[in-house]
Amino acid sequence: MTTRRLTVAQALVAFLAHQHTERDGRRQRLIAATWGIFGHGNVAGIGQALVESGTGPGAPMPYYQGRNEQAMVHAAVGYARQSRRLSAHAVTTSIGPGATNLVTGAALATINRLPVLLLPGDSFATRPADPVLQQLETAYAGDVSVNDALRPVSRYFDRVTRPEALIPAALQAMRVLADPAETGAVTLALPQDVQAEAYDWPEDFFADRVWRVARPRPDRRDLDSAVHAVAAARRPLLVAGGGVHHSEAEEALAAFVDATGIPVASTQAGKGSLPYDHPCDVGAIGHTGTAAANDLARGADLVIGVGTRWSDFTTASSTLFQNPAVRFLNLNVTSFDAHKMAGLSVVADARAALAELTGDLAARHPGVRVPDAYAREYGEGKARWERLVDAAYEPRRPGEADLRPTQAQVLGALDALVTEDDILINAAGSLPGDLHKLWRTRGSDQYHVEYGYSCMGYEIPAAIGVAMAAPGRPVWALVGDGTYLMNPTEIVTAVQENVPIKVVILQNHGYASIGGLSEAVGAERFGTAYRLRAVDGTYTGAPLPVDLAANAASLGLRVIRARTVHDLREALAEARWSDVPTGVYVETETADTVSGAPPAQAWWDVPVAQTADRPSAIKAREEYERQVAARRRHL
Known part of the structure; x- marks a missing residue:
């Protein structure tokens, strides 16, 4: 049997480069690229293997440099969704905080049934230095590492503690990633000493392998x-x-x-x-x-x-x-x-x-x-509903186009501009509700709202992944100030790779969505406004003196400021045709006002305090009990 002597990390990279999916006669790479941030847990393993494999255009395993581990998973998930789950990305991190930063992204991928391969470094399998830097120690078990936090959010998990164990682990990982009924986050935890260990691999391990994505017929x-x-x-x-x-x-x-x-x-x-x-x-x-x-x-x-x-x-x-x-x-x-x-x-x-x-x-x-x-x-x-959409989208009074827009009017300005080629990405805040109710979807893949996990900070990195899967198409990341502040760092990646995403930043000075919900359940918008503390200690002072447009520009984004509905229309049109990463910054109505969209058309169960002294909570509980009486089990 012909063999090839490689390290475990080198063998894994070579194996991944030869995996394909096929559905309806169309074949594509299963793992199209690897994202990575390197530390002592993977720099001499996966990092060295990627260099060994080759870099630059046409490399067997393309590599992208991220700034935040969670964001790298979001980018990979965006790519996988745009690819109809037939192609995915891998994400490699060091041990410790790099690995645990994957957990949120893994949960998002698994909840949304979207494939992503996670390759976190792990502490030494042979334990020559115990504890190694960033290693978790537990008194009750010697084989626990922080990567075990990924087990409940992964569809498949394995820790490769011996070189020869990589073969079955890698095959099982590909099986799950390519299975439409099983897919989600797949984790192969890689101890840093094992990554660098050499082994004689069967040549057949590196042969092209096709994972056929079947269309099961009904019974x-x-x-x-x-x-x-x-x-x-x-x-x-x-x-x-x-x-x-x-x-x-x-x-x-x-x-x-x-x-x-x-x-x-x-x-x-x-x-x-x-x-x-x-x-x-x-x-x-x-x-x-x-x-x-x-x-x-x-x-x-x-x-x-x-x-x-x-x-x-x-x-x-x-x-x-x-x-x-x-x-x-x-x-x-x-x-x-x-x-x-x-x-x-x-x-x-x-x-x-x-x-x-x-x-x-x-x-x-x-x-x-x-x-x-x-x-x-x-x-x-x-x-009737279309008439409500028209009313929400368009300025209704003379001169209103010269005023600050509502959030719905921002969507209206974008609606008037886009074609079926454009892709809109959102995940959190009040925007998902407005988009779901109002957006007029033209193409089958235009609407990309991640609402399985509704993860703040998803939008910008996901837009990069989507743009990689759909080159040449306008890709819009719609973010409020709250979600922007959670995770703006991948703007740097978009600039570095010249991925011309369009980022629309809506400044409403707080968590608008949760503020409205807080008011509805009697919590009086507590802790949801981005304001200075007033004399009485509450967050009811002036809006915070932050400049998100300047922040985005400092990360390399070209930013256009829009102050009115009229400005907004011009700014969006300019951004759409830009060939570099571009942002449109607009201050909308504040978190204390409605977004401009019609209110909720159905109830959602958010438990309200059963006993309280404040009138707002008492009233909210009365409404809760009225609504919950309609709940039923479908049997």
Whole structure:
């Protein structure tokens, strides 16, 4: 047997360069690049291996330099989502704080079912220096390291304590990354001494390997039950989740609803499954949803979930679907999600399941469609909501274009500018709610809001990853001041790599979203404003004298300041055509005012103090008890 003598790290890099996925006859790299920040736990291992492999354009394993470990994972996740989960990035860090900084990003990846390979350094397997710098010591176990914190947020975890153990560990890691039902964060913890240890590797370990991403077809009996349920429904509603995009099932979905007339509501991850102007698209569902979609949800007798994991925002904390006869039909590649809501489950690829469901309906129930009255009802509801969007987007009074914009008017200015080529990225604050309700999605991959973990600081690094996966397309990172301050550092990376992302920074002097929620639950916006302390010790003084535009510029971003709605339109247009990383800074209405979007159209369960002295909390508890009475278990 032919062998090749390499270190463990060298062997891993060489192995990763030969892994591919294939779906529908299209092949691509499974691990397209590696992000890394080096310290003593990986500099002589993975770091040396990347240099040994080759650097610069055309290198077997391209390398990107990050500034923050969590942000590197966010960039990798953005790349994976834009790549429909068929290609991913690896992230390597040193031991200690570098490794633990991965935990938040790993949780985000796993919750959102998106692949990323994590390669943290680990303390010595042979323990010649114990404890080594940054090593965690525990009195009850000698084999625990900080990397064990990654176990609960990883879909697969292994610690490679011997060179020969890399072979099964690496193969298992690739299996999970390429499996649409199992994917998420995968962690291979690499002790720093093992990384540098040499071994004679079988040459076959480095051969090109293709991981076929199958499209599992539905079970015949499950499909028969689904056909019967759809044909019998009088007020069906389809809820499109992220699985529609991951499966590239948008055309199959359109064919199904064109044939049946069933309206489609979307989750945050599923928005864009139909273009906003499709007659069956009724917009967003749940707490951040539209009145059109949520009104249909309350009366639906059959809810068809396609590729959704049914989060509490989507279900309005189990208060939204109020028809006593409502039943659920779930099409999902993951059995765990397919069986939620006590639904009739069809465990299959979304595109394959929708295509077969459409064909079987046509064959067994020719011409089956929703009643005409139902189609008129949701069409009129959609039209009413579009008028609300128009009102939120446009200045309503003479001279208002010369005033500071609301957050909704910022979105309106962007809406008037973009085409289906543009990609919008957001994750946290009040923007996800406004975007979900208001944004008019034109292309299937235009809307990129991470709301599984809603991680502040995701937007800028994710925009870099998305731009790498979609070169030449305008990529917008929309951030409020709160999320900007969490993680602006990857602006430096965008400048270094000349990735021409567009960063829109909205300054509203606080945590606007949580401030509104705080007020609603009787906590009086406590601790949510970015203001100086007043004489009484509260944060009610003047806004903090910070200049986020100057901060972004100091990191290398070209920044355009916009003071009015009119300025904003010009600034956004200039940024869109810029070929360098560019930011637009605008001060919107403060955190003490509404964003300009319609209020929530469904309730969300945030427990309120059961006993309190302050009138605001007492009133909020009364409203909570009224709302929670509508909660139900779907059995």
